Amino acid sequence: MTRNLICICCPRGCQLEVTLQDGQVTDVKGFSCKRGKDYAVSEVTAPVRMVTTTVRTEEGVSVPVKTAQPIPKDKIFACMEEIKAVRLHLPVQMGDVILENAAGTGIPVIAARSLGE
C-alpha cells in the first residue's frame, strides 16, 4: 500500500509517496532532502510533532516554550496539560528546562526566550 503525504519540514511542502509492506516502509518518493525522507518514514510509522506554547510566570509574563524534540502526536494534549500546571518564576534563559519529561516521552520542555533579566 502507498500513502501520499505533504512534507512539513520546510515551506517547499514536497509531495511524498510512501510505500508500505506489512507495516514496513519499503520506498519513499518525492522528497528533496534527507529530512523529508526521514519525515515520511516517521509519519507513517510513529508520527511526531513539536509542541510550542507559553507558560504564564508568577510575575504575569508569558514565556514561550517548546519540546526540545518532536514528541508522539498522541501525546500533544497530555503534554499541554502538564505544561499548564508548571509554575515558573522570572528570570528565564532561552534553553532552560521548564519540564523534565513531557508526558512520559523522556523529552524535556525548554524555554524559547530569555525574559526578565
Add this chain to the structure above:
Amino acid sequence: MREFDLAVIGGGPAGMAAALAAKESGLERIVIFERDSVMGGILNQCIHNGFGLHTFQEELTGPEYAERYFRKVQEAGIPYETGTMVLDITPDRQITVISRERGVETVQAASVILAMGCRERPRGTLGIAGFRPQGIYTAGTAQRLLNIDGVLPGKEAVILGSGDIGLIMARRMTLEGAHVSAVFELMPYCNGLNRNVVQCLEDYNIPLHLSHTVVEIHGKDKLEGVTVAAVENGKPVPGSEEYFPCDILLLSCGLIPENELSRGCGIGINPLTNGPVVDDRLETNIEGVFACGNVLHIHDLVDYVSAEAAQAGRSAAAFVQGQRGDGGETHQIIPGDGVRYTVPCSFHRNSREDTHLRFRVRSIYRDATILISCGDQVIAKRKAPVLLPSEMQDITLKYPLLEQADADIIVRIEGVTA
C-alpha cells in the same frame, strides 16, 4: 544633531540582519530604531517552530530566531534604541524619532534601511456586511493577545482567510482548549503554506473550505455567529449560506507592507506589492534609502527575510563607503504571464553582483517552467513540478548573465494551471 552612517528603521528580523551585514561590511556608526519595547519584531509572538532551517540549519521558534539575531547585534556592538518610533523621513535622510527618553529628535543618516514590516488587512477593508461586535480580530492581534498577553480571546472560533497566521492560530487556539469550526478561504487555493495545512488543520481535523467567504456578521455587542457562503466568480452563491455560531472571528486575509513613512519620504510604491520600487541593490528611488523584509514585499519565511536584509545592509555600506560603481545602464524587470510581481523591479547591467529575483505566481501551476527572457532570447530557465501563489520564488541570476542583458527582462511561467 546626531549623525549616523546608517539608520535602520525597525528592529525585527529584517532590521537586525541588515544592520549586522552593514557592520560586517565595515560601517561603524549604525543605529536601529525599534518602536516596541523589545527587539525582535513580530517574531516574539510567533512562538511556533519552523524558523531558521536555512539560516541556522536547525528548526527554531520565532522568539529563538529573534534572540539569536539579537545576541549577534549585541555582540557586534550595534546600538539600538527601543521604544523609539520614527515619525518622519526626509529625502535628504533626516529622520525624526520620538521616545520617552529623548523626546522628539531629528537625526541625520548617510543611509537608511526601511525594515518596518507589515500590518494585517482589517475587517473594514473586506466589505463584510453586518454588525461590528466585540470578538472580531485579525489573526495577528489574537496571536499577540494569546502569546504575549496570555489572554485567550475566544472559545468558539471561525477563521476567515487561509493566510499562515490564520492556520497557525487555528492550531494554537485548539491547543489552548478553544474549538475552531473551520477555515474559510475566498480564493480557490490556500494562501498559507501546505505544511501548515497539514500540521495546523489536518492534525486537528479542522476543515478548510476553499471558495467560501463570510457574508454576514451576527451579534450587536458580542459576536454570536457568522453566515458563510460559497463563492463563484467572486460572488456569493445564493442559497449556499450556512450559519456558524462563534464568539471569535479571526481574519487572516492578507498582509500589507507598512509604507506610510516611505510615502511621506517620496518613495515610489509598487502597486503590485504595496512595497517600495527597488533596484537590484534594494535601493528605492531616493538615493541612499534601501528597503528589505515585509515592508518591501510579503515573505513567507523569515530566513528569506534575513537573506534579503543582509543584501540591503551590504548595499547601504557600499553606498556610504563610496565603493559602488555607477552600475552602468539600468533595465526593468517585468512580471510576465503568470507572475504577479517581481522584486527588484530593475537591475544595473554592471552591478558586479548576483541578483536575487524574488516573485510570486498568480495561480497554481503544475509541471511549470519559469522562463526569464531578454528580448526574444531566454536567458534562464527553471523547471518546477508545482508553483503555488503562497510560495515566494527566489532565483539567483549570476552577475555575468545580467551583464549580457541589453534590454528589459521578462519573467513568465509556462505550465498547466490547476
Add this chain to the structure above:
Amino acid sequence: MYDIIVIGAGVTGCAIARALSRYQVRVCVLERASDVCEGSSKANSGIVHAGFDAKPGSLKAKLNVAGARKMPALSRELDFAFVNNEALVLCFEESQLDDLKALYERGIENGVEGLELLDADAVQRIEPALNHVAGALLAKTSGIVCPFELTLAMAENAYENGAEFRFGEAVQQISPISGGYAVTTGNGTYEARIVVNAAGLYADRIHNMVCPDPITITPRRGEYFLLDKDCGNLVQRTIFQLPTKMGKGILVSPTAHGNLLIGPSAENIEDKENTATTSAGLASVRERAALSASDIPYNKVITSFTGLRAVGDTGDFIIGEAAEGFFDAAGIESPGLTSAPAIGEYLCELIGKRIDLTKKPDFKATRKGVTHFAQLSREAQNALIRENPAYGSIVCRCEQITAGEILDAIHRPLGATTLDGVKRRTRAGMGRCQAGFCTPRVMELLAEAQGIPLTDVRKR
C-alpha cells in the same frame, strides 16, 4: 430629588445638560449605554449644516441656523475640531436648476448667510474631482465636526459644572409623583421635578410612558463608507446632491480629521437596534455617490458602518412640554447635530417657564480637550514628554496617538472605560489598521487603570 433628569446622553441630551449646567439646578443624565454618544450620535455625517434645507418657520430651520451660528465659537470654547469647509449642493440636470434656485431662496428665507449659486465651470474650478454638473449651490457657512468630540466636549463641560452622569441606566418606567416624576431604571429609582426626554430612537417609548397622545420614532438606516486619509482631499467641501424623486442623495465629504466619508443610504426599518451594514445598502451608496464623483477609490475604504436616525412622525423636531414638567426633545434627525447647541438653549427657555433657573456665578464655560500631541510644536511636544514621559510612547501607529493621550482619555472627567471610549476620545484605533496593533496596548492601559484583568476589558 433632582431638579432635572435628562434621559439620554447623545448629542441632544449632552447639549441640554450643558445648557442647564449654567444654572443653579441639580441635573442628572441617565444613559442606558456605558458611555456618552453611543446611539444615533455616534454614526452620522458630522456635518454642520448651513440651514437652507429645512422648511421655513419650522423648528428645524430655526434651530439649525442658530446652532450653525454658535458652532465656531463653541468649538473654541469647548476645544473640539470644527472645520468651516463649505458645502456644495450639486444639480445634475438643467431641468432641475429651478429647484436649486428654490433651495437658495429657502436658505435666504431661513436667514442663512453666504449662499451663492454657481455655474458648471465655477464648480469644476473649485472641486475638480466632481463630475459635470448643471449648477450648484455653495454654502459658505457649512462645516464639519467630529460627532464624538462635540458630544464629549459638551458632556465633559456639563459634568465639570456639576451635572451628574449615570451610565447603564435603561429607563423602564416613569411615574408622576408629587412635584415631579419618579424615573425607574434597572438599577433604581430617581426623582426629579422636571424630566427631559432626549432618548433618541427610544424617545417614543419614553414619551408614551408619560403622555396619553403617543408619538412614533422610526429608525432610518444610513450606511456609510469611511476612506483612508490618503483620499481625504478628494474634495474640499461637503458635496450634497439636490434631492430628487429618487431620494435625498448621498454626500461625499472630508471629515474633521481628514478622512473621506461617503453616505448615507436612507431606509426606514423596524428594529431600533439594527445597526448592521448590508450589502445592498452599501452597494446603493456606491451607485448613488458615483453621480457626484466617478473616481472614488473604494480600495481605500478602511471601514463601513451604519447609523440609525431617529425620525419623528411630524416632519419637524418634536420639542416642547408634553406633560406638566415633562419635556420632549424627540425626533432629532438631521440637522440634529448642528441644532444641538441651540436645542439645549431652547429647552432652558422652556424649562425656565416652569422652574426657576438662576445663573451660576461660577459657571466655567471652557473645557480643555485631550491634548492632540501630533498637532503640537516640537518645543511643546518635548516639554510635554519631559513633564510626562508617556507622551513619548506612541501606542496607535496609524494616527500617532501617544500613551499620554490615552491615559488622559481614561483619567479625565467622564473618562473612557472601554476600547471604543478610548477610540472616540483620542482616535487611537481609527486609522488604517483599524486597531490591529494598538488594541492589546490600549487594553493593557485600560486594565491597569481600572484594576481589572485584561479579559474584562470591553469594546463598549
